[in-house]
Amino acid sequence: MKQIGKLLFISYIFLAMSQSAYAQEQTPPIEPESGGIVCEPDVYLSEPDNCQPFGPSAYLTELARLGITIPPRPLPASKPDPSLTQLPYFYFHLDEDYVPIYGAPGEKGPGGQQFPPGFVYVSYIDRVEQNGVYYLMPNGGWIPGKGARVGEISSFQGLVFTSTPKNSFGWAFELLPIMKSPGYNAAQTGRQVMPFEVVTIYNTQIMDNEEWYMIGPDQWLEGRKVARVIVNTTIPQGVTANRWIDVDLAEQTLAVYENNQLIFATVIASGLEPFWTRPGIFQIFEKKETETMRNNDMTDFYYLDNVPWTMYFDGARALHGAYWRTRFGYPQSHGCINLSVGDSHWLFNWATVGDWVYVHDRTGLTPTDPALYTGGAY
Structure with a gap:
């Protein structure tokens, strides 16, 4: 009888302990006051002592480590003086044919000299119409208008920097769609980068055997169509001046x-x-x-x-x-x-x-x- 009572007592104790443990598992912990665990949304490049940088803070910190700020920080650069693009010459592109050089406009025939077929551009200082169109070269010779005047000279200019940027950057040299992730099969954002638009490059990733450039949060470009400047201020070996x-x-x-x-x-x-x-x-x-x-x-x-x-x-x-x-x-x-x-x-x-x-x-x-x-x- 005593043995049976002892067993019943032990069973009661075990059941009570089990119910207590179950109750502890089911009862949620008491949360501390707001801000005691999750940090306020901000950038935390070092681990804070009194909170956990979860949620928005983790996202902002990840972007900051890549060099991305909100709003984006512009490059410390500007275009050079546009007057540098001006030239004191006019140019004429000759047809790929024999083009004679004459002593005066309006002449016909083989001429005293000639340009052979090839990749030929000459500068000229005057143009006249006299039994045809003729162009006066700086050396005094005249050529017939067998070709085309150069009407478009690229006005493109690079960038002059006031300080060294923290990230690489580059120019897209054709119209490029911005993808939401790296890869040709990724969804497009609906936005594009224009030819020779400057982009800052925050990260790179290989996808579809090609390099892709991150130019912003969830914004990627096909790398092979971007001329990238990889910033490196270390003096190259063999260079003896700064x-x-x-x-x-x-x-x-x-x-x-x-x-x-x-x-x-x-x-x-x-x-x-x-x-x-x-x-x-x-x-x-x-x-x-x-x-x-x-x-x-x-x-x-x-x-x-x-x-x-x-x-x-x-x-x-x-x-x-x-x-x-x-x-x-x-x-x-x-x-x-x-x-x-x-x-x-x-x-x-x-x-x-x-x-x-x-x-x-x-x-x-x-x-x-x-x-x-x-x-x-x-």
């Missing part, structure tokens, strides 16, 4: 650094295979306000009159303005670094003979064999 020109062949951009600060950046057009722009460390050895560039190889003839703001750094390869180009952002040249007229003018004013030019291609696709880098360039 001012240099950085040419990024992979991104088709140019950046200028002085006193470990980015001061200028823009989009370029470098050498197209097999006329690559050679990677390496170089120095500007000659500056010319205007230059005539030509190649006498009749299989690849070119003649470019009054090329503005030319800075030679690697044999016949130079940094210079390209009045014949209206688009930049991809390789097109015979080895030179082509810039818009305004950008070449800005760079010419800044640069001095002896300044360093650092040309690089992180993809390793540009060959470095010196034997491949001979002949002319434009």
